[in-house]
Amino acid sequence: xxxxxxxxxxxxxxxxxxxxxxxxxxxxxxxxxxxxxxxxxxxxxxxxxxxxxxxxxxxxxxxxxxxxxxxxxxxxxxxxxxxxxxxxxxxxxxxxxxxxxxxxxxxxxxxxxxxxxxxxxxxxxxxxxxxxxxxxxxxxxxxxxxxxxxxxxxxxxxxxxxxxxxxxxxxxxxxxxxxxxxxxxxxxxxxxxxxxxxxxxxxxxxxxxxxxxxxxxxxxxxxxxxxxxxxxxxxxxxxxxxxxxxxxxxxxxxxxxxxxxxxxxxxxxxxxxxxxxxxxxxxxxxxxxxxxxxxxxxxxxxxxxxxxxxxxxxxxxxxxxxxxxxxxxxxxxxxxxxxxxxxxxxxxxxxxxxxxxxx
Amino acid sequence: xxxxxxxxxxxxxxxxxxxxxxxxxxxxxxxxxxxxxxxxxxxxxxxxxxxxxxxxxxxxxxxxxxxxxxxxxxxxxxxxxxxxxxxxxxxxxxxxxxxxxxxxxxxxxxxxxxxxxxxxxxxxxxxxxxxxxxxxxxxxxxxxxxxxxxxxxxxxxxxxxxxxxxxxxxxxxxxxxxxxxxxxxxxxxxxxxxxxxxxxxxxxxxxxxxxxxxxxxxxxxxxxxxxxxxxxxxxxxxxxxxxxxxxxxxxxxxxxxxxxxxxxx
Numbered sequence: 001x002x003x004x005x006x007x008x009x010x011x012x013x014x015x016x017x018x019x020x021x022x023x024x025x026x027x028x029x030x031x032x033x034x035x036x037x038x039x040x041x042x043x044x045x046x047x048x049x050x051x052x053x054x055x056x057x058x059x060x061x062x063x064x065x066x067x068x069x070x071x072x073x074x075x076x077x078x079x080x081x082x083x084x085x086x087x088x089x090x091x092x093x094x095x096x097x098x099x100x101x102x103x104x105x106x107x108x109x110x111x112x113x114x115x116x117x118x119x120x121x122x123x124x125x126x127x128x129x130x131x132x133x134x135x136x137x138x139x140x141x142x143x144x145x146x147x148x149x150x151x152x153x154x155x156x157x158x159x160x161x162x163x164x165x166x167x168x169x170x171x172x173x174x175x176x177x178x179x180x181x182x183x184x185x186x187x188x189x190x191x192x193x194x195x196x197x198x199x200x201x202x203x204x205x206x207x208x209x210x211x212x213x214x215x216x217x218x219x220x221x222x223x224x225x226x227x228x229x230x231x232x233x234x235x236x237x238x239x240x241x242x243x244x245x246x247x248x249x250x251x252x253x254x255x256x257x258x259x260x261x262x263x264x265x266x267x268x269x270x271x272x273x274x275x276x277x278x279x280x281x282x283x284x285x286x287x288x289x290x291x292x293x294x295x296x297x298x299x300x301x302x303x304x305x306x307x308x309x310x311x312x313x314x315x316x317x318x319x320x321x322x323x324x325x326x327x328x329x330x331x332x333x334x335x336x337x338x339x340x341x342x343x344x345x346x347x348x349x350x351x352x353x354x355x356x357x358x359x
Numbered sequence: 360x361x362x363x364x365x366x367x368x369x370x371x372x373x374x375x376x377x378x379x380x381x382x383x384x385x386x387x388x389x390x391x392x393x394x395x396x397x398x399x400x401x402x403x404x405x406x407x408x409x410x411x412x413x414x415x416x417x418x419x420x421x422x423x424x425x426x427x428x429x430x431x432x433x434x435x436x437x438x439x440x441x442x443x444x445x446x447x448x449x450x451x452x453x454x455x456x457x458x459x460x461x462x463x464x465x466x467x468x469x470x471x472x473x474x475x476x477x478x479x480x481x482x483x484x485x486x487x488x489x490x491x492x493x494x495x496x497x498x499x500x501x502x503x504x505x506x507x508x509x510x511x512x513x514x515x516x517x518x519x520x521x522x523x524x525x526x527x528x529x530x531x532x533x534x535x536x537x538x539x540x541x542x543x544x545x546x547x548x549x550x551x552x553x554x555x556x557x558x559x560x561x562x563x564x565x566x567x568x569x570x571x572x573x574x575x576x577x578x579x580x581x582x583x584x585x586x587x588x589x590x591x592x593x594x595x596x597x598x599x600x601x602x603x604x605x606x607x608x609x610x611x612x613x614x615x616x617x618x619x620x621x622x623x624x
Contacts (some may be wrong), residue, residue: 109449242462246449251414253513254438254466298493299453 023303026296030310037314038091041321042083046328049075058084086214090320090334091313092222093211093279094289098312099229100268101286102293102305106240107264108170114286115272118177118265121283122184123154124276128206129188133195144221144277147206151273154180155265163258169247173261209280209335211320218278225274229267230309236260237301244299282335284342285312291349363390363545364424364440364516366411371420373403373410373569380406381569383420388517388545388562395560396549397580399590403569404549405446408519411547412443424517438466442515444506446522450495456481456505457490463512480512481505484538499526503535511542520548524555553607557581558599565589581605587612 036051042058043049049057053071057079060067069076097115104113115121127150131143161176162169192203211218233240239260242250247257275282293308316338323337366388373381381403388394396404409415411422413429422429424440442463452459460477464470481487486504489497497505503523510518518539524532532552536559539546550556556563557577564574567589573580586594586607597606 238462238465241454241458242465244449244452244454245459245462246447248409248414248445249443249448251434252412252438252441252443252445253462254435256434294453298455298458300455300458 023297023300023307027303027307027310030307030314034091034310034314034317038087038317041087041090041317042079044321044325045078045083047074047078049079054079081215085216085219086211086320087317089211089214089218089222089278090316092219092226093275093282094285094312094314094316095309096222096226096229096271096275096312097282097285097316098289098293098308099226099233099305100271101290101312102301102308103229103233103240103264103268104286105290106243106301107261108173109244109246110170110174111291112287113174114284115268115275116181116281116283116286117174118268119154119158119180119184120151120269120272121276121281122181122188123269124148124151124273125206125281126150126184126188126191127153128276128280129191129203132199132202132206133191147277148270148273150184151269151276154184155269159262159265204333206276206280207335208333209282209338210323210331210333211279212324212331214278222271222274222278225271226309229271230305232263232267233301233305236263237305240301241299280333280335282316282338284338284346285316288342288346288349289315291346295349362516363392363543365390365426366517366545366547367423367426368407368411369421369423371407371410371422372418373406373415374418379418379569381410384566384569384571385420386564386571386574388547390545391543392561393540393546393548393559395556395563395577396547396566397553397556397563397589398566398572402566402589404566405521406569407566408443408521408547408549411517412441412519413437414443435466438513440515441517441519442510442513443519444510444521444523446525448502448506450502452494454494455490456486456492456494456497459494459505460490460509460512463509463514466513476514477508477512480508483511483542484508485534500528500531503527503531507535507538515544518542518544518546520546522549522551524550524552553581553586554599554605557605557607558602577605581607 039051039054043051043054053075057071057076060069061080101114104115104118105111124147127146127148128143131146158173158176158180161180162173164172188207192200192207195203239255242253242255243257243260250257289312290304290308293304293311297303297307319337319341320334323332323334326332368384368386370383370385371381372379372383384403384407396407398404406415410417411429413432413434416430429437457474457477460481461473463480464473464476478487478490481490484504484507486501486508489501489505494505507523520539523535527535532555536555539548540559548560560577562575563577563580565572565580565585572589573585581596583594583596586592586609590609591612592609593612595608597608599606
């Protein structure tokens with residue numbers, strides 16, 4: 001039998017329904033939507049700037065060469081100095097959280113896994129809040145490093161708690177993460193209630209999540225972590241696929257599951273630490289986005305990861321735009337909006353999908 | 360190296376904390392042979408298979424593939440030689456059948472003909488029509504065929520099957536084992552059905568309480584004495600009317616099941 005005839009036979013009549021859309025189309029569509037929504041989002045605010053002008057301002061700054069500016073200096077400053085970094089940070093935060101969710105859900109084989117479940121978020125929040133109470137300023141290097149350290153430390157502690165005899169099991173990993181999260185949230189809460197009044201706004205920022213203080217200097221850290229995380233994930237996409245089949249099968253396919261878990265814990269702690277350091281605690285993105293994308297294109301990581309990263313970015317850009325405009329001039333904390341949007345959506349998804357059934 | 364592997368299990372012992380599951384078992388499989396592992400539930404069949412696949416560290420003894428110690432090798436090195444079909448494979452893997460089969464190429468690194476190898480494996484397992492199906496939607500029989508295709512896609516020289524005929528009807532049991540016999544590979548298969556083991560295996564190894572009771576050809580091993588000793592049931596061994604392989608008919612030791620319901624001829 002020739003290869004062509006095998007392919008033809010495989011594509012033959014019994015090809016059944018698989019309700020997923022073509023994956024390249026979904027990814028391209030998500031990418032275009034992200035660019036379009038970002039441009040519009042940059043223009044929206046107390047001062048409206050139309051998307052064409054926005055695009056020209058951005059290009060004028062980003063590309064070398066002189067251009068005749070037919071827009072006002074105020075528009076220029078609003079777009080380039082204030083709104084663009086914020087929108088870009090929103091995209092980075094969303095992309096990172098979605099990627100962390102995808103990786104964690106694969107390695108613990110649990111659809112509930114997200115940055116919160118494995119303790120990284122609460123560790124980062126505890127680190128940041130401790131630094132604030134001890135006198136650090138927001139935004140500052142000290143708070144950033146403390147959030148980072150907290151996430152990394154939580155990752156290490158969860159790993160130590162979950163491993164026995166050199167092996168990590170996924171259920172123990174989830175349980176250790178959840179228990180540690182409660183513990184650290186309790187300590188964070190205690191610190192918050194005993195903090196001076198003047199420090200409360202800064203503390204709430206980390207507990208509820210916000211990117212209102214975004215500037216160009218906020219971008220390099222989460223960007224670097226996202227690039228490293230994305231590179232690792234794409235290099236290991238087949239191992240993550242194998243992890244879905246269970247520890248024993250994955251091991252029999254030549255995947256060192258303990259090594260995979262350690263690597264992914266390190267990278268997810270890194271990405272979560274970077275996100276919390278610049279944006280505080282933002283829930284639901286890491287849990288919901290991987291689910292939605294899996295419904296769209298299936299669980300193959302080579303396809304799932306790029307789509308989830310784009311959809312995560314798109315979602316947080318949208319949500320942040322709502323957060324800063326819906327109750328203008330006041331801002332709703334970003335984490336509050338993601339939870340308000342995410343929780344009902346997740347519950348709807350849960351009801352729509354038969355338990356143990358297929359997408 | 361290609362071609363079927365030689366497997367030597369020497370004085371292998373496997374412990375879990377506080378208990379010895381497998382105690383000093385020694386047996387071997389010659390290249391191309393199909394060896395059946397028999398024994399009651401809990402006798403250590405699955406544990407032996409997992410230790411051979413390198414998934415469990417032995418407390419003592421060794422497992423050698425063509426003379427190389429399995430437990431000195433990396434996961435990937437083992438997976439290039441040895442494929443294992445376990446009983447408890449996740450059924451909710453949200454991948455297409457073709458993607459599931461392609462996982463078998465992981466130990467060999469990326470290759471341009473991975474998809475062709477996977478499709479050929481599916482064809483051999485009479486599952487080519489399933490290639491585009493969503494894995495969780497498969498029936499039990501379809502799933503076993505697809506998982507066997509993945510094992511073949513791994514291009515193993517040693518194939519380990521842990522009760523592959525579980526949940527399969529008689530026709531699928533026969534077709535699965537017949538298919539395995541056509542593959543140029545050394546095969547170790549844990550089975551519950553003694554007559555089926557006798558029909559398909561070159562040699563049988565019988566385990567009880569983690570020890571080897573007896574090993575040899577089906578005719579040597581499947582005697583009423585051995586079956587009664589190992590399983591605690593009364594037993595008659597007949598010859599298969601067509602093939603002449605042993606057919607094992609069992610009854611409870613006290614003979615109660617032969618009391619047929621009233622009115623039965």
